[in-house]
Amino acid sequence: MYYPIMMNIKDKNVVVIGGGRVAYQKLIGLEGTEANLTIISPTIIPEIKEWMKHNNAKWIEKTFEPIDIEQANIIIATTNDSATNHEIRIHKKEHQLLLLADNPKDSDFITPATIKRGKLNISISTGGASPSLAKKIKKDLEQQFDEKFEDYIEFLDYARHIVLNQIADRSLRKKLLTQLLDSKFYNLTVEGDVIKRNEIFKEMLQQVKGQSF
Ligand SMILES: C[C@@]1(CC(=O)O)C2=NC(=C\c3[nH]c(c(CCC(=O)O)c3CC(=O)O)Cc3[nH]c(c(CC(=O)O)c3CCC(=O)O)/C=C3\N/C(=C\2)[C@@H](CCC(=O)O)[C@]3(C)CC(=O)O)/[C@H]1CCC(=O)O
Numbered sequence: 001m002y003y004p005i006m007m008n009i010k011d012k013n014v015v016v017i018g019g020g021r022v023a024y025q026k027l028i029g030l031e032g033t034e035a036n037l038t039i040i041s042p043t044i045i046p047e048i049k050e051w052m053k054h055n056n057a058k059w060i061e062k063t064f065e066p067i068d069i070e071q072a073n074i075i076i077a078t079t080n081d082s083a084t085n086h087e088i089r090i091h092k093k094e095h096q097l098l099l100l101a102d103n104p105k106d107s108d109f110i111t112p113a114t115i116k117r118g119k120l121n122i123s124i125s126t127g128g129a130s131p132s133l134a135k136k137i138k139k140d141l142e143q144q145f146d147e148k149f150e151d152y153i154e155f156l157d158y159a160r161h162i163v164l165n166q167i168a169d170r171s172l173r174k175k176l177l178t179q180l181l182d183s184k185f186y187n188l189t190v191e192g193d194v195i196k197r198n199e200i201f202k203e204m205l206q207q208v209k210g211q212s213f
């Protein structure tokens, strides 16, 4: 069984070996993490070149050597040469986390299909059984959780912080945080009526505050 976690990899050294389609897919997943990204590969596809214009990553134009992973925290091996992927596995240290794109059995982790909407992250894994199914489920959920969720999550984050700061009583907090999930807040966010949405939230907050005295 795999253990699902959300990792903070800011400033961690992530080394991606290989510069093809799979490397590109993994780099997209690493977007916004603020990790130190290094790509080791004699070639990279045009999509990665384009991606590097908007994202921070260092490309070292060479074939893999063990020294390339010495400082790595996380290693993502995506070459099309199984002998190289095997060599990477042999040289990685016990404490380093390795993903072998052609060999989940010997990997320390696998990557799920992911929908990102601001801070909302919906990840789907089949435990390696069917990456295509993970992708299909993702496509289906993308319709339900569209781009508008980005603003909505931002509002929930903002409102929750206010609730946590201003309401000391745990059960009242929980009540308010549940009330915040009422669809009117989502609908007003989608309609762009931020003023009305915030007013309703403030009224709710005052009401609950009244109950706590
Ligand atoms: C979800 C996604 C995320 C991502 O890549 O970030 C992802 N694979 C995706 C697509 C995809 N991969 C493959 C196909 C072709 C169809 C097929 O073979 O089924 C397609 C479909 C396509 O491309 O359309 C081939 C494939 N994949 C793996 C192997 C090796 C093996 O199974 O032994 C082979 C055979 C290689 C060969 O033939 O040699 C292994 C893995 N792929 C995983 C993740 C991990 C398990 C995730 C899970 O289910 O939990 C795992 C274990 C390790 C890892 O890579 O993390 C991404 C969709 C993202 C998106 O579009 O949103």
Ligand SMILES: NC(=O)c1ccc[n+]([C@@H]2O[C@H](COP(=O)([O-])OP(=O)(O)OC[C@H]3O[C@@H](n4cnc5c(N)ncnc54)[C@H](O)[C@@H]3O)[C@@H](O)[C@H]2O)c1
Binding pocket: 017, 018, 019, 020, 021, 022, 023, 040, 041, 042, 043, 044, 045, 062, 063, 064, 078, 079, 080, 081, 084, 100, 101, 102, 131
């Ligand atoms: N996990 C997944 O989701 C998934 C999906 C499809 C394929 N795969 C596996 O991943 C492998 C890569 O797939 P791809 O489509 O990206 O292949 P690709 O041929 O597009 O890219 C391979 C890359 O590896 C580089 N490379 C080759 N030898 C190297 C070495 N010694 N050192 C550094 N870089 C080297 C090449 O220059 C190239 O950039 C496939 O062989 C397949 O087994 C995994």
